[in-house]
Amino acid sequence: QELREIMAKLGVRTVNELVGRTDLIAVHDHSITHRADSLDLSRLIARPESAEQAIHFCPENAYDFQLEQTLDVSVLLKKFAPSFKKGAPHTESLTVSSTTRTLGTILGSEITRRFGSTLPDDTYTVNCTGGGGQSFGAFLPKGLTLRLEGDSNDYFGKGLSGGKLVVFPPRASRFRADENILIGNVALYGATGGSAFIAGVAGERFCVRNSGASAVVEGVGDHGCEYMTGGRVVVLGRTGKNFAAGMSGGVAYVLDRGHDLYLRLNKEMVRMTGVTEKHDINELRALIEAHVVETGSQAGREILDSFAQTLPFFKKIIPNDYHRMLASISQLEEKGLSRDEAELEAFYALTK
Secondary structure, three states: OHHHHHHHHHOOOOHHHHOOOHHHOOOOOOOOOHHHHOOOOHHHHOOOOOOOOOOOOOOOOOOOOOHHHOHHHHHHHHHHHHHHHHOOOEEEEEEEOOOOOOOOHHHHHHHHHHHOOOOOOOOEEEEEEEEEOOOOOOOOEOOEEEEEEEEEOOOOOOOOEEEEEEEEOOOOOOOOHHHOEEEOOOOOOOOOEEEEEEOOEEOOOOOOOOEEEEEEEOOOOOOOOOOOEEEEEEEOOOOOOOEOOOOOEEEEEEEOOOOOHHHHEOOOOEEEEEOOOHHHHHHHHHHHHHHHHHHOOHHHHHHHHOHHHHHHHEEEEEEHHHHHHHHHHHHHHHOOOOHHHHHHHHHHHHHO
């Protein structure tokens, strides 16, 4: 009510009418601090001298993102259009740079509109070379694969939704991928499905809020798997501090050659064990094998070549509540319940 009264005094009826009205903003004569007094806000509140210079914030042009200039619209949609009609597999190649943001997102939305989640993996593939911009491969749906020979900025694979992402260093490079940063911070943020294979090290907050995607990476920065609620993550190298903070679901397998992961692990909600159960061993090996096939990873090949000797160095990170849930489900299945029935009964039993 107070806001409405203020708006009425200003002569506006809606919040939208306030957008761009810098004439309604005034700067205090006396700033609270010396640092605030040193700020020059004149350009922020300046009014255009003529109508030609003015920016009219109306629904028709307020958010013109010039999507027609993106590679998705100007190149990919046009090249994939014939295959959409036939439903046939198709592959294209592109050179990308750091200004190529959210590559694959618009293409993915068209695939979802036409096919939903019915396509097999790798039905549509885009082979990229160069440096991926922010949010490379964001929200990719099932059936769409992006391969990147190069590196990528932050938010790689944000919201991955069933698609596949593969990134590896240039084939001519001579450095060890597992010792160098290949993708930026907050990769696979909020991913819900699909898979990602990164032949190199990721920045901070890898797989934050991941709820269903599988990922293999060769090292991560601080806060890896933060707030993760599902999915599988394999780290074939060191982690930064605060690993698994707030992690309430999913499983992480981490190669801990120095036996010091416990120093960087946030133990508030998770437990750390060896990888000893047959199912876990098979799952871990299958993910590393897929990683090597997709990326040609040298680190992955070395691990597979000596898997029996390397396995004792792997640690399984699993949330305490998730561990109890899985154990309860297993016990109920042994009593003859179906998987769905066991999950429901276990949920009720553990939440009473």
